[in-house]
Amino acid sequence: MTLNQKRVLIAILSGCFIASLLFVQYRETARKAEEAGLTPAHISVPDSSAECVDCHGEANPSIIDHWKGSTHAESGVACVECHAAETAEPDAFEHYGEVIATIVTPNDCARCHAGVVEEFEASHHSSAGNILASLDNFLAEKVEGNREPFSPHSPTPGL
Ligand code: HEC
Ligand code: HEC
Ligand code: HEC
Incomplete structure (x- = not known):
């Protein structure tokens, strides 16, 4: 060989x-950017929600941005999948050709997450709001040592 x-x-x-x-460096940078959520997610808007996304993108860009950053958006779960309602439901209304409801409850989530909703409904969390109509808070004050007579008209009944 010369x-x-x-x-x-x-x-x-x-x-x-x-x-x-250079190739390894490029791959590493791309991987880190993906891990840090800096790359745009792969989102396809289902046809049924295309108009919702377009119009609400103008009216409420933050709702659409929030949705676009979600696992739901990546999995093709869009507006109608969650907001759809039956006409007979008390909060249902017609909105640009779809029957929807504003408030999406665990019953709606249960269409896809039946197991999680079942666990939630068996938990104390699902009925925690009932404390407002109960005397449980008064009981808690007694347990804490309060010995004043109970006055339902006091701003803090029992104190
Ligand atoms: C052409 C525009 C447009 C389209 C299409 C549209 N919306 Fe709306 N939507 C609005 C505007 C404006 C409001 C707020 C005023 C109102 O309450 O009507 C609204 C309100 C709402 C509300 C809240 C109502 C409330 O009680 O506060 C929900 C939920 C909603 N839209 C969901 C959807 C869904 C789901 C779709 C697709 C089926 C959709 N929208 C399609 C413009 C649109
Ligand atoms: C995973 C289910 C889910 C998806 C997907 C979803 N939403 Fe919602 N949306 C909700 C829940 C839950 C609320 C809060 C309802 C409440 O106030 O209890 C809500 C609230 C809203 C509201 C009312 C906000 C307010 O404060 O008045 C609008 C408008 C709305 N969504 C539009 C949309 C649009 C447009 C899309 C599609 C890009 C969408 N949503 C996708 C679950 C969803
Ligand atoms: C039309 C079906 C559908 C509905 C309705 C739905 N989801 Fe989902 N959800 C999915 C799919 C698909 C995924 C992604 C795959 C998975 O993690 O199971 C997901 C993922 C999630 C995740 C995991 C998110 C993550 O980043 O890992 C949560 C939390 C969640 N959903 C909560 C809800 C709640 C709360 C509601 C109701 C307000 C709801 N979903 C309604 C289909 C749905």
Whole structure:
């Protein structure tokens, strides 16, 4: 092998080495950006919700941005999938060709997350709001040591 051939060979090998370094660097940067959520998610808007996304994108861009950042959007679960309602439901109303409800309850989530909703409904969390209509808070004050007579007209009954 002549000296010149050796030089060319070394130049080619060095070129390959630098190219592989740059390639690894590029892949690493792309991976980190994806991990940090800096790359746009792969979202396809189902036809049934295309108009909702277009119009609400103008009227309430924050709702659409929030949705676009969600696992639901990535999984093709859009507005109608959650907001759809039956005409007979008390809060249902017609809105641009679809019957929807504003408030999406665990019953709506249950269409897809039946197991999670079943667990939730068996938990104390699902009835926690009932404390407002109960005397449980008064009981808690007694347990804490309050001995004043109970006055339902006091701003803090029992104190
Ligand atoms: C052409 C525009 C347009 C389209 C299409 C549209 N919306 Fe709306 N939507 C609005 C505007 C404006 C409001 C707020 C005024 C109102 O309450 O009507 C609204 C209100 C709402 C509300 C809240 C109502 C309330 O009680 O506060 C929900 C939920 C909603 N839209 C969901 C949807 C869904 C789901 C779709 C797709 C089936 C959709 N929208 C399609 C413009 C649109
Ligand atoms: C995973 C289910 C889910 C999806 C998907 C979803 N929403 Fe909602 N949306 C909700 C829930 C839950 C609420 C809060 C209802 C409440 O106030 O209890 C809500 C509230 C709203 C409101 C009322 C906000 C307010 O404060 O008055 C509007 C408008 C709305 N959604 C529009 C949309 C649009 C447009 C899309 C599609 C891009 C969408 N939603 C997708 C579950 C969903
Ligand atoms: C039309 C079906 C559908 C409805 C309705 C629905 N979801 Fe989902 N949800 C999905 C799918 C699909 C995924 C993504 C796959 C998975 O994690 O199971 C998901 C994922 C989730 C996740 C995991 C998010 C993450 O980042 O890992 C949560 C939390 C969730 N849903 C809550 C809800 C709640 C709360 C409601 C009701 C307000 C709801 N979903 C309504 C289908 C649905």
